[in-house]
Structure formats: C-alpha cells, structure tokens
Amino acid sequence: MKIEKSFLVRICSGLAADFGTAPLMDKPRSARYPVTAMAKKKKDTDPNYKVIAENRRARFDYAIEDDLEVGVVLTGSEVKSLREKSGNIAESYAAVEDGELWLVNSYIAPYERAMFPHLERRKRKLLVSRKQVSDLWNATQRKGMTLVPMVMYFNHKGLVKMKIGIAKGKKNHDKRATEAKRDWGRQKQRLLRHGD
Template sequence: MAKKPKSDPNYKVIAENRRARHDYAIDEDLEVGIVLMGSEVKSLREGGANIAESYAAVEEGELWLVNGRIAPYAQAKTWGHEERRKRKLLASKRELARLWNATQRKGMTLVPLVLYFNHKGLAKMKIGIAKGKKHHDKRADAAKQDWNRQKARLLRDKG
C-alpha cells in the first residue's frame, strides 16, 4: 500500500481500490504514470476520483486505464473532460512486455490499487498483477486474519 511519508508535503493519496486485495491475490505491483488533461488534474487535486470498478489493459502495445472515473471540474465548463474515458498509462517497453506476458497467463489481470500524487506532485498509479480469488480463498484469508487478531489479543493480555 502507498503510505504517506512524513516529510513529503506534496504526497497525497487520491483514490484507493480497497476491495482489490480482498478480491485478488496480488503477485507484484508497479508504479506507472498517467496521461491527464488539465481539468482532470485540477479535479484530482480536489479529490474527485474513483478507481474501484476500473482495470488496466495492454492493447496494441500500450497500457490503458479503462473505466476509471475522474469527476468533472466545475470551472472547466467549455474545455472539460469526459468522466470515464480511457486514459493512457505510462510504462517502459520492458515493463509493457512483462505485463502483457503476465496477463496472457490463465486468470491473471491488471488491477489499479492506488492513484496518488508523488513527492514531486506528479499523478501516479500503482497497478498490481493479480489473480482472482475463489470463495474458499477469501474464507481462508478471513480465518487467518481472525487468528492473527486473536493471537495479538492473547499476547497483549498475557504481557
């Protein structure tokens, strides 16, 4: 997860896909840039974004964010942006090839995890190479969380 460093005044999490780690087993994650219009950046600075139902895809040698929502910016009436347009994600050719190979494997997908401004003030997105969890996997994870919670409680009460 993207955590806020104490010394970076520009670092700000805009949107987080909280269900991603519940619904998917994340193998690895990657930080990519995102191509935005001016009104989209202004809207993001106000915190108007949702990446919960979006996904990333490699199409024709380029990486795209599909179905990500950035709220319209009120002051950009004439030159505004479309809310749910496909947005290009920036990654190197080597990373693109690796992502494409990963998604060709059975059940693997690219899931947006966090959209944020980094310490330089640039909009970045963390995407994860993930495999969908089955119902029994989710149950096992919940049982593991419960056990860890009980274990911490027992250690706290004992000491």
C-alpha cells in the same frame, strides 16, 4: 636526523607571531578539526505524497504477486479534480491494447470550474516502458493474470502516479481463508493488548 618537538613548537610559534595567529600545535584537537553538523535524515513521510484513491478490495479479491508504479496521462481539469480527491478506481482495471497500457473504467468527477469538462469514465493511457508493456502482456495472455489498479496518488514532485498490481483472482474458499486469517490476527492483537 631527529628533530625535537619543542624545537618545532618554537619555530611554529615564531611564525604564528609574525602572522598574528596561534600555531596549530598549541591548539587542542577540537579546535584544529571543528565538528560540522551532520546532514538531516530524510523523513519517511513526504509532505507532498498524497493518496487520491485506493482500491481496498484489490487485496481481498486478488492474490497480488507483483506491483508496478506507472504514470497517468491526464487533462488539466482531471488533475484539478483529483486535487480535490474526487476520483475512484474501485471498479477499474488495466489492459494492454495495441502495445500500450490503458486504464479502463476509472472515475474522475468533472471539475466544476473547467471551461472544457472531461469525460468522467474515459480510457486513460498509462506510462510504462515498452519492455514493461510486453512483460505485462505476457503475464495477462499466457499466465492468466489480471492488472489491478491498487492506489492512485500524487508523488513527491506533484505528479499523478498509480500502483498497478499483477494479480491472480482468488476463489471463494481462498477469500474465506484470507478473512479467517485476518480475523485471527485481529483477535490475537486484541488479546495481547487487553490481556483477557
């Protein structure tokens, strides 16, 4: 059975007149399917992400093969001190002891207004899973790798996190080669920029 379009329009317009609205077929497509605004794209830079301390020598002294984000167990006065960016991880290292991962020799300045101040260079526990602890222990004991703290920061939730690098120490000739490569890269960029 073939129904004509004009017949349907007349029926729809009659029904629409009863309800006080125009029929859908008389409206343009844009009116029938309104365009909604798209969701905003998440920015790459998070305003809550804040670097506290960075180990700049880590990439120079070590060949970093892999990295891992870990949590840090801190006291309240330590967190308040870190919010003022008074921490240093340049001379620190991570070690596996008794099935747990520890941050050794990191410095967090004492918080001035703390009622019970913390020890500046105490061992701090790092939060990782048991499987990750066993993998890190295997890397340090069997493969001769080192666990190097690379950067300490506040994540988007305001928690203190640390990026640990699983690295192998570089020899002096490796360091010189890395520095020569970096210098050549800088010189190349300078030549491209200035055209000398």
